[in-house]
Amino acid sequence: MKTKKTPLGSEGALFALYGELDAFTGPPLREELGEAVEQGARFLVLDMSQVEYMDSVGLGIIVGAVKRTREQQGNLAVVGPQANVLRVFEVSGTKDLLNVVRTLEEAKGRLKGLQIDDVEGQ
Amino acid sequence: MKTKKTPLGSEGALFALYGELDAFTGPPLREELGEAVEQGARFLVLDMSQVEYMDSVGLGIIVGAVKRTREQQGNLAVVGPQANVLRVFEVSGTKDLLNVVRTLEEAKGRLKGLQIDDVEGQ
């Protein structure tokens, strides 16, 4: 799974994810998100519009990341999943918990404490 | 394989083909092209821009159709195949024989005897 990371203010990071998210591609992503939080990004936005597949392994990784951000009084949001990926969030009852929304604007709204000013330009 | 047939002048027919062309989907297409020639369409144009896959079974069917049109002093052309399908025409050395071209305009140019006037509007 390819990823592209962009800073989001001083305490946040936007990850654009590409391809399939399963037990093969998941573990390196878990590492990457964990490191980002360790390095101070307590607000994470995952752009999942280019993710073609996700199952419970992906869910588990995202849940792990949201827990880590919240330990730092931060949070996580998921932006723009395609129909098949959205269905997995919905069926698992994790859509609200994981702040699954359609636009980056909405995601910022969900991340209370994220310094919006720094982000306006994105 | 889905097909869509449009008249092309009084003695021709344009077939738009959709999907995969292999030993499963080929036989009904062979029937359909054969019938068209029998019913007087001695000029055939195959729009292959929406064909996602073709192998030697498809080649055989198109060669069969070109032979039938030529028996009636007609001809056949193939328009706009995608890279993978074009490769099969090229590797098999059938690109010229089967008048594989990029546009409907070019196809008409190859079909000497097709009454272009009737076709202008297409």
Add this chain to the structure above:
Amino acid sequence: MSSLERDTVEMRIPCEPRFLSVVRLAVSGAAARAGLGISEVDDLKVATSEACTNVIEHAYPEGSAACGPIGIRMVVREGELRVEVEDQGVGFDPKRLPKVEPEERVMEEGGLGIYLMHNLMDEVKIESAPGSGTKVVLVKRAAR
């Protein structure tokens, strides 16, 4: 192969996550031949992947070196695909799965695989017992 099996595709993959995508592609193809629609195919991809991932993660606790192959059978009927995922691993008692709510499971970062299968498929059957391997049967039908 008897004539009864003219509708069955069989597959065997090594017990490794890199082959999950190959299984999903084959399942997509079989589901299309069964006449299922896009969202039904998507559901089958997830459920089949969950079953195969479980073999990789749970069937051979001694470690991946001991992990045997995963058998996948796809039975293609008009309007229905049946997928069977089989291993010769340790097995488990499906009745003794912890009964927790999905919200709780989620915060445990796991335990959602079988829950998803049930919610995405028309039928799920798990044949397993400690010591004698596991067979998961998934059935998805075309909506009318």
Add this chain to the structure above:
Amino acid sequence: MSSLERDTVEMRIPCEPRFLSVVRLAVSGAAARAGLGISEVDDLKVATSEACTNVIEHAYPEGSAACGPIGIRMVVREGELRVEVEDQGVGFDPKRLPKVEPEERVMEEGGLGIYLMHNLMDEVKIESAPGSGTKVVLVKRAAR
């Protein structure tokens, strides 16, 4: 499955053209895992389909009711996919294929399958003899 086979996906399909697309999808997935590019994957889809179509059309001349299953093995290496297509049918002598030019074959509406395999693959090996079935080995490597 021995550790030697940790790179091998096996498949068995009934001898019917409707399953060709399922094989192509599985081959695409395996080829992607081997690191092959899009046009290499496309070549493998054609060559594998040709081999399977030949089983359906030639291996069981008594007719399709007698037609046994088609075995497909995909061996995934870094930068290389090897596909083996096997049947238990009548077999043939690969050395006695008619030597005609592709242009002539084309006008016969057939006889291009093996020609295409040779022109699309890096290696083609046909192991066959009258009475003892056929195994076609196709190898495609990533361009450097």
